[in-house]
Amino acid sequence: MTLSHYLQPxxxxxxxxxxxxxxxxxxxGLVYASRFALxxxxxxxxxxxxxxxxxxxxAALPGLDPAVQAxxxxxxxxxxxxxxxxxxxxxxxxxxxGILNVTPDSFSDGGRFMDxxxxxxxxxxxxxxxGAAMIDIGxxxxxPGAPGVWEGDELKRVVPAVERLAxxxxxxxxxxxxxxxxEAALAxxxxxxxxxxxxxxxxxxxxxxxxxxxxxxLMHAPGEGENLHAGGDYAHVVLDVFDWLAARRDAALAxxIxxxxxxxxxxxxxxxxxxxxxxxLNALPLFHALGQPLMVGASRKRMIGALSNEAPAHRRLGGxxxxxxxxxxxxxxxxxxxxxxxxxxxxHVWRGLRDAALTDFSGLPA
Numbered sequence: 320m321t322l323s324h325y326l327q328p329x330x331x332x333x334x335x336x337x338x339x340x341x342x343x344x345x346x347x348g349l350v351y352a353s354r355f356a357l358x359x360x361x362x363x364x365x366x367x368x369x370x371x372x373x374x375x376x377x378a379a380l381p382g383l384d385p386a387v388q389a390x391x392x393x394x395x396x397x398x399x400x401x402x403x404x405x406x407x408x409x410x411x412x413x414x415x416x417g418i419l420n421v422t423p424d425s426f427s428d429g430g431r432f433m434d435x436x437x438x439x440x441x442x443x444x445x446x447x448x449x450g451a452a453m454i455d456i457g458x459x460x461x462x463p464g465a466p467g468v469w470e471g472d473e474l475k476r477v478v479p480a481v482e483r484l485a486x487x488x489x490x491x492x493x494x495x496x497x498x499x500x501x502e503a504a505l506a507x508x509x510x511x512x513x514x515x516x517x518x519x520x521x522x523x524x525x526x527x528x529x530x531x532x533x534x535x536x537l538m539h540a541p542g543e544g545e546n547l548h549a550g551g552d553y554a555h556v557v558l559d560v561f562d563w564l565a566a567r568r569d570a571a572l573a574x575x576i577x578x579x580x581x582x583x584x585x586x587x588x589x590x591x592x593x594x595x596x597x598x599x600l601n602a603l604p605l606f607h608a609l610g611q612p613l614m615v616g617a618s619r620k621r622m623i624g625a626l627s628n629e630a631p632a633h634r635r636l637g638g639x640x641x642x643x644x645x646x647x648x649x650x651x652x653x654x655x656x657x658x659x660x661x662x663x664x665x666x667h668v669w670r671g672l673r674d675a676a677l678t679d680f681s682g683l684p685a
Contacts, residue, residue, distance in 0.1 A: 320361050325558055326390040326607035328352025329370075331648065332526050333676035342375050346607045347397025347411050349673045350650035363554035377685060393610030398652070399579050401534050401612075403490035403510040406628075407563055408452050410612050410652045413666055415447035415643075416453045416492065417659045418618065421476040422460045422468075436483065443484055449536065450663035455512070455655055456480050456504070457494030461515050461589075467545045474501050479508040496520035503533055512616075515540055515547060515589070517567040529575035531560045537567045539586035551590030557602040560585050565609055582653065584614040587642075588621060596622045600642065603649035616655035617642040618662075639650075 332351040335462030342353040355376050359367040369377060380388050401408040408414055421439060443454055458476035459468040477493060477500055484491050485508020492511035493504035498521045501512050510533060515536035518524040528535050540547035540561050553559045564583045573582050577651045585599050585606060596617075606613055617623075623631045630638075636658050643654045643662045647669050656662045 322366070322384070323360050323558070323562065324384050324386045324390070325358040325360075325561060325605060326608050327356045327358065327393065327602060328354070328393065328607070329604075331354045331604065333673065334678075336677065336681070337573070338373070343373050343395055345394055345604065346612070346652070347395075348650045348652070349412060349670070349677075350604070350648070352394070352604065357383070358558070360558060361442060365555070370533030385485035390608035392516045394607045396607075396610050400610045401511070401582075402581075403453065403489060404485075404508070406452075406490040406510075408490060408653075412670065413651060414456050415659055415662050416614070416617075416651055416653050416655045416665060417443070417449075417451035418459070418655060418657050419443050419446070419454050419456045419480065419524040420496065421456065431559075436479065437674050439480060443480075443489070444487070446659040447487070447489055450659035450666075451659045453490040453492055453653075454484055455483070455492045455494050455513055456509070456514075458500070459495065461547060464546045470497050471497050472498055473497065474503055474584045478507050479581070481509045485509070498523045501527060501531070505533055510527075510534070511536065512559050514538065515586070517564075518571065519543070524574075525570065525574040528571070532580075534580040534582065535576060535643050536562070536569065536582040536584055537571060538584035538614075539563055539589065540566075546598060548590040551592075551595070553595065556591065556595040556598050557605065561605060561609070564606070568609060568611060578611070581611050582614050583609055583611045586616040587615060593622050596620075598645055600645055603646060603651060607650060612652040613650075614653035614655055615642075615646040615651045616648070616659065618656040622628050636661060644669060 326603055330353045332338050332342045332353045335351050338353040345352050353373050355371045398410040408553045411498040458473040481491055481504050492513040493507040493509040494513045495501055496514050496516040512533050513536040515538045516526055532578045541551040542549035587596050618639045620634045623635040627638055639658055640661055646654055646667055
């Protein structure tokens with residue numbers, strides 16, 4: 320049986336000098352790794368796990384499997400900025416993506432932005448003013464148990480919202496799995512396709528995305544068809560999601576989507592238990608070994624309520640910010656959130672700490 324290899328940064332440093340240079344920069348960002356775990360599995364069974372310091376790993380690389388060598392290179396890959404119309408999203412630091420749901424049954428806002436364009440406009444403007452780099456507009460709820468949406472209804476919800484935000488010059492992603500909605504939203508001024516089915520739901524999606532030239536966000540969800548939450552049966556959730564995302568990345572590349580236009584998302588909350596979500600969030604640095612920018616959307620998710628006395632969605636701010644900071648610490652580039660102002664404030668403080676660490680030489684020997 321074929322062996323699979325997974326190179327995970329497990330010791331993160333605030334700066335390379337904190338480890339006397341024995342650390343490597345992850346994804347061209349503000350996170351550095353000084354220790355690594357190399358896991359090998361055969362089928363579903365883990366057969367080896369070895370630990371390396373950064374220098375020791377580099378010395379050992381010539382004798383390791385070519386897949387490990389490729390993952391080490393991908394872990395260090397600096398990603399070019401995403402060009403979103405007149406706006407540029409740099410990926411050498413975290414960026415906040417604000418969520419605008421124009422659905423009647425959103426788990427987080429109860430549809431209050433669907434029927435009143437003025438309220439939706441004001442909310443989007445507030446998110447942009449607070450520092451959102453992009454607004455993600457969705458017209459279909461993908462919470463567990465949500466009914467499917469007719470394509471015509473999704474178009475009626477999404478296109479006007481995109482047009483209003485595009486007129487304001489915003490960077491916009493459209494959260495949809497239907498090609499007709501992708502096409503109409505891009506024509507209305509959206510620049511990025513965010514597909515929770517990773518371009519699997521609509522059989523035309525891969526070809527359309529490639530022809531459009533738009534950046535795509537491919538999210539892990541175990542289900543096929545309407546129910547994306549079904550089928551979450553994992554031998555090892557972190558490694559299984561890694562392999563699944565690698566396969567979707569490769570499918571996108573084979574369809575003609577340029578590598579610099581592919582973003583990957585581990586799909587927190589989609590077909591995963593609380594323990595599985597926590598495992599993924601703790602293992603986020605591993606996913607840089609796929610060589611693509613990452614998005615994480617854990618804002619207000621059910622797992623926060625499960626860990627905080629069943630707090631309802633509108634009272635999950637603290638947990639949402641904590642999970643956003645966890646993603647920042649892991650080098651994730653795009654943070655998809657409801658509470659933009661609070662997350663941006665946390666990001667500014669985190670960035671200040673990182674900048675201070677990079678200019679602190681007090682740990683070096685005299």
